[in-house]
Amino acid sequence: xxxxxxxxxxxxxxxxxxxxxxxxxxxxxxxxxxxxxxxxxxxxxxxxxxxxxxxxxxxxxxxxxxxxxxxxxxxxxxxxxxxxxxxxxxxxxxxxxxxxxxxxxxxxxxxxxxxxxxxxxxxxxxxxxxxxxxxxxxxxxxxxxxxxxxxxxxxxxxxxxxxxxxxxxxxxxxxxxxxxxxxxxxxxxxxxxxxxxxxxxxxxxxxxxxxxxxxxxxxxxxxxxxxxxxxxxxxxxxxxx
Amino acid sequence: xxxxxxxxxxxxxxxxxxxxxxxxxxxxxxxxxxxxxxxxxxxxxxxxxxxxxxxxxxxxxxxxxxxxxxxxxxxxxxxxxxxxxxxxxxxxxxxxxxxxxxxxxxxxxxxxxxxxxxxxxxxxxxxxxxxxxxxxxxxxxxxxxxxxxxxxxxxxxxxxxxxxxxxxxxxxxxxxxxx
Numbered sequence: 001x002x003x004x005x006x007x008x009x010x011x012x013x014x015x016x017x018x019x020x021x022x023x024x025x026x027x028x029x030x031x032x033x034x035x036x037x038x039x040x041x042x043x044x045x046x047x048x049x050x051x052x053x054x055x056x057x058x059x060x061x062x063x064x065x066x067x068x069x070x071x072x073x074x075x076x077x078x079x080x081x082x083x084x085x086x087x088x089x090x091x092x093x094x095x096x097x098x099x100x101x102x103x104x105x106x107x108x109x110x111x112x113x114x115x116x117x118x119x120x121x122x123x124x125x126x127x128x129x130x131x132x133x134x135x136x137x138x139x140x141x142x143x144x145x146x147x148x149x150x151x152x153x154x155x156x157x158x159x160x161x162x163x164x165x166x167x168x169x170x171x172x173x174x175x176x177x178x179x180x181x182x183x184x185x186x187x188x189x190x191x192x193x194x195x196x197x198x199x200x201x202x203x204x205x206x207x208x209x210x211x212x213x214x215x216x217x218x219x220x221x222x223x224x225x226x227x228x229x230x231x232x233x234x235x236x237x238x239x240x241x
Numbered sequence: 242x243x244x245x246x247x248x249x250x251x252x253x254x255x256x257x258x259x260x261x262x263x264x265x266x267x268x269x270x271x272x273x274x275x276x277x278x279x280x281x282x283x284x285x286x287x288x289x290x291x292x293x294x295x296x297x298x299x300x301x302x303x304x305x306x307x308x309x310x311x312x313x314x315x316x317x318x319x320x321x322x323x324x325x326x327x328x329x330x331x332x333x334x335x336x337x338x339x340x341x342x343x344x345x346x347x348x349x350x351x352x353x354x355x356x357x358x359x360x361x362x363x364x365x366x367x368x369x370x371x372x373x374x375x376x377x378x379x380x381x382x383x384x385x386x387x388x389x390x391x392x393x394x395x396x397x398x399x400x401x402x403x404x405x406x407x408x409x410x411x412x413x414x415x416x417x418x419x420x
Contacts, residue, residue: 007412014411018382019325020389044309049418050383051314052361054276054321057384062274062291067266070292074299075259141296 013042017050073141130159130197135241136213138234145173145233147190149213150241156205158198162190173233174222177204178212189222190215212237247312248305255302262299269313270295273320280324280386290327294320325386367417375410378403 015021016029033039132150139146144165151158160175173192176184187198200208216223217230247268253261273294277287297319305315368376374396381387387395393403 010415011408011411014415015408018379019322019329019386020382020407045418047310047318048314048360049364049414051317052364053380053383054272054317055358055361057275057279059271060275060278061271062288066274066288066291067263067270070266070295071259071263073292074296141293 009039009042013039014046017043017046130155130157132159133241134209134238136236136238138213138215138236140234145215147215147234149236149238151200151208151238153205153209156200156202158187158200158208159195160191160198161195162192164192167192168217170220171230172218172220172222174216174218174228176214176216176228177208178214178235179207180211184214184228186223186226187213189218208238209240210238244312247316251298251302251305251312251315254299255305262295262302265298266295269316272313273316276317276320277324279384280321280328286327287324290323291320294323297323321383321386328386329388363418367414370417371410371413375406378407379410379414382407 012021012029016026016033021029029039033043130150130152131154133153134151136149137146138149146163148161149158150161173190175187175190177187178184185204212235214228214235215233216228217233218228219230223229247265250261250265250268254265270291274287274291277290277294278284281287281290294316298316301319305312308315310318368379371379378387378392378396381392381395389400389403389407392407393400396403396406398406
């Protein structure tokens with residue numbers, strides 16, 4: 001083997017281990033890595049070499065509650081909300097933000113309600129020539145819930161397809177649109193048995209790309225406050241297909 | 242001894258032993274959380290990533306023996322890579338100017354101090370042989386997930402220059418580590 005090829009391998013495995021590669025380089029390298037024992041060995045050696053640097057990191061303990069949450073997420077299969085609950089810190093942070101602007105809450109609730117009224121929900125077989133251009137896949141940690149939301153931006157139709165292993169017991173799942181720096185907007189309760197389309201009002205449609213869809217665990221009939229109240233089951237960004 | 246204890250926790254976790262998994266968490270979560278927090282600089286996000294790490298560890302415990310890494314190296318790699326993935330996903334471009342200098346830490350429980358002090362001295366000795374800026378760049382990439390673009394900005398050189406610098410430094414580092 002030429003010295004330069006060996007050097008290239010040394011460098012690329014270090015870049016891979018350090019995380020310096022672009023996504024394309026990384027994908028290419030991973031394919032090579034599968035069948036190249038020299039690269040595997042080099043990655044192994046670099047990993048061993050760099051790991052002791054973590055001994056210099058200042059120690060910080062996680063909060064005690066984290067262990068409990070983790071164990072619940074992994075092992076508590078009593079109810080949907082418990083097995084699928086993400087740590088509630090995201091909602092917590094969002095909720096804190098809204099509370100800080102409490103006078104705005106009423107306005108937001110009103111806006112959410114009027115949005116709901118504006119939206120018409122059509123059950124499939126739905127609109128003709130549905131051509132999705134955006135997608136968000138919402139999946140919970142243990143993959144018992146998977147929702148594919150595809151969006152046709154010419155017709156302003158959001159198509160929801162749900163696969164759910166365990167139907168929620170005496171609970172509903174509510175769908176939310178989260179536009180950066182705005183309060184979540186309810187897109188209604190998730191129909192967990194049928195694929196269905198949501199007509200998005202034009203005002204909201206403009207904001208859909210790049211925003212986030214989220215599912216929350218709510219009492220029957222949906223959130224009583226117009227804001228998410230239960231655990232976040234899954235969330236995903238709406239991205240270009 | 243310590244290595245054997247952690248290995249046993251992982252092996253038991255692979256068999257579905259929840260108590261062993263809880264013990265593994267107790268023994269290693271501070272170390273792994275410190276790594277997540279170092280990369281992410283946000284306690285709430287680091288907590289989420291820590292949970293994701295342990296979920297991965299629970300599901301992948303049966304793959305541990307195959308990868309040939311020591312148990313702490315395996316766990317640390319999962320934590321570091323998960324934290325860096327999250328950092329990149331959030332498009333946070335943290336300037337490495339903001340990063341505190343690492344401080345020596347004597348507070349970890351004995352079993353979580355990654356393998357041996359000798360190995361730590363070896364990498365540090367070899368990094369010392371590089372120019373300061375280059376050693377800082379390599380450490381930044383490993384400990385903070387700094388990418389080429391961030392490093393180029395930090396050292397005020399074009400990205401390609403940064404790549405050439407770092408590649409040469411990695412070859413030198415490798416030569417030193419192999420001695």
